[in-house]
Amino acid sequence: MKLIEMTNGEATIHVEPGSKGHEKAIGNGFEAKSPKAKPAAEPKTGEPKAFAEMSVAELKAVAAEFNVDLGEATKKADIVAVLEAKADEALGKTA
CATH class of the missing domain: 1.10.720 (Transcription Termination Factor Rho, Rna-binding Domain; Chain A, Domain 1)
Known part of the structure; x- marks a missing residue:
């Protein structure tokens, strides 16, 4: 069983892709963490995201x-x- 790491910015969980737990995590605002993802650049001061x-x-x-x-x-x-x-x-x- 392969697990993926998901986060909602506050918590991190591990779920099996395609499982009910995976679907529930997505519905609760969790997104898959990509090991190769670069951190998003912070907006310049005064520029709202x-x-x-x-x-x-x-x-x-x-x-x-x-x-x-x-x-x-x-x-x-x-x-x-x-x-x-x-x-x-x-x-x-x-x-």
Whole structure:
């Protein structure tokens, strides 16, 4: 049995690819750690990081910081959509 390492930015777990535990981990914001992945470059001071560039864990942290209810959103694209809609609402933008 081969295990992969997954993290959500706060915790690290090991799961079997394709298992129910793997699917549950993804649903809870865990992403596979790549041993060859380079650390993401930190944005320059004053340059906010775009939602699309953030990990699921970072997106959830932003939502928590600004008290944004993500509802049923668990996938990155869905979380980004909720946060972008809330940002537009806060800035008075309409679709």
